[in-house]
Amino acid sequence: xxxxxxxxxxxxxxxxxxxxxxxxxxxxxxxxxxxxxxxxxxxxxxxxxxxxxxxxxxxxxxxxxxxxxxxxxxxxxxxxxxxxxxxxxxxxxxxxxxxxxxxxxxxxxxxxxxxxxxxxxxxxxxxxxxxxxxxxxxxxxxxxxxxxxxxxxxxxxxxxx
Numbered sequence: 611x612x613x614x615x616x617x618x619x620x621x622x623x624x625x626x627x628x629x630x631x632x633x634x635x636x637x638x639x640x641x642x643x644x645x646x647x648x649x650x651x652x653x654x655x656x657x658x659x660x661x662x663x664x665x666x667x668x669x670x671x672x673x674x675x676x677x678x679x680x681x682x683x684x685x686x687x688x689x690x691x692x693x694x695x696x697x698x699x700x701x702x703x704x705x706x707x708x709x710x711x712x713x714x715x716x717x718x719x720x721x722x723x724x725x726x727x728x729x730x731x732x733x734x735x736x737x738x739x740x741x742x743x744x745x746x747x748x749x750x751x752x753x754x755x756x757x758x759x760x761x762x763x764x765x766x767x768x769x770x771x
């Protein structure tokens with residue numbers, strides 16, 4: 611199932627224009643913990659795998675003309691500030707808000723898609739267009755490069771042990 615999802619994701623990145631907002635803490639959290647959440651499946655990577663992942667991300671950002679990633683710094687909204695890693699998925703056919711909680715039965719909310727799409731579109735466009743720090747792709751590449759340097763140090767320290 612994961613391989614199929616990975617192939618779909620790869621195909622989407624290759625063929626569709628994509629705009630992604632990522633919080634800057636996601637990069638530092640990933641470097642430290644190595645945990646990825648891939649469509650609800652938690653995966654923990656080794657230092658070497660993390661380094662490979664970040665180098666691949668760097669390559670995607672510099673070679674894929676249709677992939678636009680911007681980094682959010684600081685708090686944007688406070689509604690979910692005490693809930694770690696809220697995730698929203700919006701697609702043409704479905705929408706859900708996933709919150710990490712101690713009760714996995716109640717961690718997914720399926721809101722009214724039309725209303726959420728409209729609200730999120732307005733929010734996304736505002737943040738994408740008005741945050742000057744987001745518009746600098748060089749600063750994003752610097753964040754990724756910093757993560758790569760950190761992981762190279764962690765890999766070399768780990769290999770000494």
